[in-house]
Amino acid sequence: MKLRIAVLSIVAALLALPAAAADKVKIGFVTTLTTGAAVIGKDMQDAVNLAVEDIGGKMGGLDVEVIFGDDGFKPETGKQVTDKLVKSDDVDFVAGYIWSHVLLASQKSVLGAGKFLISSNAGPSQLAGKLCNKNFFSTSWQNDQTPMAMGEVLNQRGIKKLYVMSPNYAAGKNMVAGVERTFKGEIVGKDMTKWGKDAQLDFSAELAKAGASGADAIFVFYPGKAGGAFVKQYEQAGLTGKLPLYTVFTIDSIALPKLQKAKMKAVLGSLNTQFWGPDLDTPQNHQFVSGFKKKYGRYPSFYAAQSYDSVFLIKSAVEAVGGNLADMDGMRAAMEKADFPSVRGAFRYGKNHFPIQNFYLRQVVEDGDGNWTTSVVSTVLKDHQDSYVGECKI
C-alpha cells in the first residue's frame, strides 16, 4: 500500500513538471486562423512550416516545436491565446501577430513573463517608441516606414493633391501618419473606415467622395480581403485612369490571384512600396520563394516572408548559445546582431529592435507563367530607420 502511494506520488510529480525542459525549442506562433483574415494566417503558417522543414526541424541540436494560436482577428482573443502559450505551454519564444491592435493587447503577457516576443508583421509605433522592450524584436518594419516610402514616390511623381483611405485602427493611423510625414503636397480628403470582425467592405460612399475631390491620386491601405474588395470597387466606380492608385500592404500575392480570376486589369501596373518582393535578388529569397512555390503552388506574401525570417532569427539565437535556452542575455545579443540569412538580404537592428532596411517601389506585372505578381522597380529609401526610435529608452 505504502509502495503504491509512493509510486503514485512520483508519477504525479512527474506529470506536474513542465514537459521536460531544454530538449526542444518551443515557439508559440499567434496569427489569424479563422474569419476571412485566415487567408493571411494560413500564408504565415505555411511559411513557418516550410522554414522548420528547411532547417531540418532542428536548432542548435534541439528539436523545434511550433504551437500555433488563433487570435480570431480580435485583441481580446489574441491576448487569451498568448497567455495560454506563455503560461500553460511554457514556450521559449512567442512570434507572429498580423494586427497591431492584437499585438498591443498581447505584448505585456509575453514581455511581462520575461520571454522573447518576435513580431512577424505588426509594427505599431508604440512598440518602436515608448513601449520598446529589450526582449521584443521585429522581422518586419515599423508601420509608418512603408507609407513614408510611398510619400517619397508621390513627391517624385509630381502628385500635388492626394486622397487618403485607410481602416480606422492602430496600424491604419500609423499608415496615414507615415504618408503625411513625407508627402509634400496637399491631402484633399481622408476617410478612416470601420475595421475588425465587422469591417466595412463596401466603399461606394468613400470612392464617390474621392472621385469628386479633385485629387491627382489616391493612397490606400487595405490589408487582407479588404484589398481585393477595394480594387474591384475602384474599377467599377470608373476611377481607373482618372485617379491613379497607390497602395501599401493592399495588393500582394494574397489579393492578386483573386483579382486575376476576376479579371481586374486595373491593378496591373499599379505601384506600391515594400521592404521585400518575391523577385528580390538574395540567396535566401531564392530558396524561400522557389521552395514556397514548389510546396504550395503559389507566390508567398510579405507576411510569409517575414514569418520565414522569424524562424531563422530564432535559430540564430538558439545556435549562438549552443541550445542553452536559459541564457537569455546570450540569445538577445545574438539577435541584436541580425546575423542570419534574411530574405531581404543583410540588415541591422536599431536600438528599438526594428530593422534598419531598404524600401523598394514595386509594380504589379504578369510573370512568365501568366500569373500576376509584383516586381521591384527601384529603391526608394536606403537603410531607413523608423521615426520613433528616439522615444525608446533601452
Place this chain on the structure above:
Amino acid sequence: MDSTLLVIQILNGLQLGVLLFLLAAGLTLVFGIMDFINLAHGSFYMVGAFFCATLTLWLDSFLLALLLTLPLTFVVGMVVELLVVRHLYQEDHLQQILATFGLILVADTLVHIIWGPEGLTFALPEILNGQVTVLPGILFPVYRILIISVGLLIAVGLYIVVTQTRVGMLIRAGASNRRMVEALGVDIRYLFTLVFGAGAVMAGLAGLMIAPITEASIGMGNEILIVAFVVIVIGGVGSIKGAFLGALLVGLIDTLGRSFLDDMLKLVLSNQAAETSAPAISAMLIYILMAAILYFRPQGLFPPKGR
C-alpha cells in the same frame, strides 16, 4: 455640399438599403410569424454568395449561376427548417439563440472546409462592369443600379404576394394570430417551411448580389445581420412595410453619415477633432436611431396591424 456628390451618395444609400431589405424581410417574417429568432439568417446570405461564385466560375455565366443559386438556397433553407428549426419553435428565445448560434458556427466551418479560408471572387460580365449616366454629368456603376432595381422589384412583388394572394393572407393571419389560423384548419407547419425557405432565398439573393462588389467570404453574413436586426427593430417586428422603409432609412443614414458627417463636424470642431470623431460617430448613427426609436416608439415605426 456638392449636389452631384449628394445624388451619388443617395443612390449608394438606396443600394445598401435594398440589400438590407432583402435580409430583413426574411428575418422579420420568421420572427413575426413564427416568433423565432434566427441568428443564422446571415448564413443564407453567405451560402448564396458562395454558391453563386462557384457556379459563375464553373459555368462562366453570372446569369445562369444566379438562376441556379436561387432554387438551391431555397432548398437549403427548407432543409435547415425541416432538420433543425422546426424543433425549436416551442422553445424559448434563449434556446433558439443558442441553437442558431450553433448553426452559424456549423455553416462557417463547413464553408471553411469546402472553400478554404480565402473567400471567392468572380468577374462581372463586361456589360455590368461599367458606369451609366443617371443624370446629366452624373455617372454611377451599372451594377449598383441593377441591385437597386432588383431590390425594388422584389419589394413590390412581396407587397403584392402579401396583400393580394391567399398565401399572403395566411402569412398576415399567421403574424396576427397563429392559433386562430391553425384552428381554421390551415397546416401552419407547411406554411412555416415555405416562409423560411423564401426568407433564405431573399438573403441568398442579397449575398450573391454583393459578392461581385466585395467577395464571398466566411462570416460575411454575421456582419450584416446585426444591421438587419437594427432594421427590423426600427421598422417594427413582423412588418414587411416596416422592413422596407426601415432598411432604406438605415441605408441612407449610414451612407450619408459616412459621406458628409466629417464636413459637417468641421463647421463646429477643429479639423483634427472632426477627422477623428467623424468615423466613430457615423458608425454609431444607426444605433443611436434605434435607441431613440426603442425609447419613443418601442413597437417600431410601422408595426403589423392586429397585435
